[in-house]
Every structure is written in C-alpha cells, then in structure tokens.
Amino acid sequence: MAKVKGAIVVDTERCKGCSLCVVACPLEVIALAKEVNLKGYNYALQVVEDKCNGCTSCATVCPDGCITVYRTKVE
Amino acid sequence: MDKQDIIKPENLVYKKPTLMNDNPMHYCPGCSHGVVHKLIAEVIEEMGLENKAVGVSPVGCAVFIYNYLDIDWEEAAHGRAPAVATAIKRLWPENLVFTYQGDGDLAAIGTAETIHALNRGENITIIFINNAIYGMTGGQMAPTTLVGMKTATCPYGRDPKIQGYPLKITEIAAQLEGTAYVTRQSVQTPAAIRKAKKAIRKAFENSMQGKGSNLVEIVSTCNSGWKMSPVKANKWMEENMFPFYPLGDLKDKE
Ligand SMILES: Cc1ncc(C[n+]2csc(CCOP(=O)(O)OP(=O)(O)O)c2C)c(N)n1
Ligand code: SF4
Ligand code: SF4
Ligand code: SF4
Ligand SMILES: [Mg+2]
DSSP, X not given: OOEEXXXXXXXXXXXXXXXXXXXXXXXXXXXXXXXXXXXXXXXXEEOOSSOOOOOOHHHHHOTTOOEEEEEEEEO | OOHHHHOXXXXXXXXXXXXXXXXXXOSOTTOHHHHHHHHHHHHXXXXXXXXXXXXXXXXXXXXXXXXXXXXEEEEOSTTOHHHHHHHHHHHOTTSEEEEEEEHXXXXXXXXXXXXXXXXXXXXOEEEEXXXXXXXXXXXXXXXXXXXXXXXXXXXXXXXXXXXXOXXXXXXXXXXXXXXXXXXXXXXXXXXXXXXXXXHHHHHHHHHHTTOOEEEEEEEOOOHHHHTSOHHHHHHHIIIIXXXXXXXXXXXXXO
C-alpha cells in the first residue's frame, strides 16, 4: 500500500510562537524552538523529520498563516 | 524519503491564502481574528470574487484588517459598519459586501445599526467576532461578557444585579424577517474551522443571490484580555462560552 509522507515549512519570522499548531498536530511533529526570531518569539519548527503525514491541521489552525504543507505518496 | 524531496510545488496542499498579504498582523499571538481572516480570504478566492469583494472594517482589534486582506475596504465609525455596508450594497448590487465586527462594535455601540440592517434584509453578510470582551481597549466588559466572567471593568466577575445579562444578538437576529441565514461557529480546531468556512461561504452566496441578510457569529478568544495562554483560552472557550453560546445554525431560509 502507498504511504503518505508530509512535510511542513514554517515562516519562522512571521511566527508568533502561540503553540496552537503544536497542540493541533496529532503526531507531535512540531515544537517551539529554544531560539527566538527578530520579534522575540520562540518560533515553531518541525522537529521530527519522518512522522508528518501532511494532514494540514497545524496550518489550518495557525492564525498568522505561517505554515505551508506538502504531501506525497511513496510506494 | 528526504524532507527536501517532499517540498516540491506539485506536492503543495496548504498555504496562506493569496489574498492575505505578507504584512505582519498586529494581533496578539494565537488570536482568533487571524484564523477568521484566512477563511474570508479563502472563500473569496474560491468564489472568484477577488475583484468584487468589498469589506467594511470595524473599530476594535480588527480595525486594520484592510492592511492584511487585499480586497476593497471601507472603514466605518464604531458600530456603523452595517449602515455603511447597506449603502455600498445598494449602490453596487453586483458586489460582495460584508462587514467584520467585534462584539463591542456590533452588540454595544452598533446594536441599532446591526438589528435594523438585518431586519431590512440587506443583501450583506455580517461576520461577528464574539470574544466576550473589548479586546482593543484593554479588556473591558462587553454586553456579551458571561455572568461571573472577570474583566477590567468587572474585576469581581459580571454580576447581573449590577451589569445585567449577556446579550445574545444572534438569537435576536434569527427572529427577524429580513435574515436568510443565521449561524454560530468557532475556529479552535481544524474541524470547527472547516465548518465555519462552509458557513461563511453559504452566507456570501446568499447575499449574492439576493436572499437577504446573513449573520455568521464566530465564538472567539481574546487570550490577552482573558489573561490566558492561547491554548488555555481555547479550552476555556469550549468549557465556558459554548454552553451559553451554543454552536450551530439558528436559521436557514433555503
Ligand atoms: C465612538 C467610539 N467610542 C469608543 C471607542 C473606543 N473603542 C475602541 S475599540 C472598542 C471596543 C472594541 O471591542 P470589540 O468590538 O469587541 O472588538 P475586539 O477588539 O474585542 O475585537 C471601543 C469601545 C471608539 N474608538 N469610538
Ligand atoms: S501536517 Fe499534520 S502531521 Fe504534519 S506537522 Fe502539520 S499537523 Fe502534524
Ligand atoms: S500556530 Fe502559527 S504563529 Fe502559532 S506557533 Fe504555530 S506557526 Fe507560529
Ligand atoms: S487584544 Fe484580544 S482580540 Fe485583540 S488582538 Fe489581542 S487577543 Fe486578539
Ligand atoms: Mg470583542
């Protein structure tokens, strides 16, 4: 069966570190960075490389539209 | 498979809507306003009305919405957005005309404009962001503030004996002859967001088909005013706001 693989790209400068994407991700793929962006926020990052399935939950709940999601099937 | 092999244009499944520009939004982290802005942009794009949409922005935290969504906007005086939208829609009936208003704007200073525009059956949509507080001015009590809820102007909690009861404008709107579609939604989970988007789409379509006026209330958070983290505010909303402001369609004149 084909497996679905996903990846997210976070606009870390736009991110406000609100954590809504962190709790929305069913696979616990996202965490806030220890570092801060220019606005002083701990930005969100995809911290687990292999687990994301591209479900778009994180991006849907992000109030600032910081997350872009990609998804593909692998045999 | 490497992350870089997944990140390709043909695999794109979600991005910020095109109508939402790159200006950083001034909202507090995690504020519901941003989510609703995205939904409005997506619906307008999906309806192909980018060049026909005219929004009327409020006084309140969303006053600068015109800096974030690249459609035509008119800024109204506090509470007067439905009156301004009435004029625009009557002069330009082919355009999609909607207002975007907070609960202080819509349910306090603008109560008269709101109720009369809805009752006249103006072919507009009112997007009503109910966060039960005056967010912009520092978290004062609004007509929508829950009984017992603490704000800057009812620091011991709203007491009906002193401040009266919270006002359910959406229930009132459902009783008015002029309204076609009246609904209450929320945007704290992906499922809720999908429902809210469908509601906005239906309201916009009704207004374009001349069916009457439409009210989409979004029960929202103001985590700064409520003095909670964004995640906690969403939970608090589910536990405290939803019992008093239950979600769902109140009226749907097919
Ligand atoms: C005529 C007038 N009266 C009062 C104000 C002060 N004022 C600015 S925003 C606001 C209320 C905003 O609350 P709400 O509409 O709920 O929007 P939110 O910020 O919560 O999204 C008030 C009373 C004003 N700007 N103009
Ligand atoms: S797309 Fe889905 S699985 Fe991937 S990070 Fe976002 S919420 Fe998690
Ligand atoms: S939801 Fe958006 S703004 Fe909030 S932490 Fe995640 S990416 Fe950043
Ligand atoms: S004050 Fe409240 S409504 Fe205004 S931007 Fe902040 S969280 Fe949002
Ligand atoms: Mg408010």
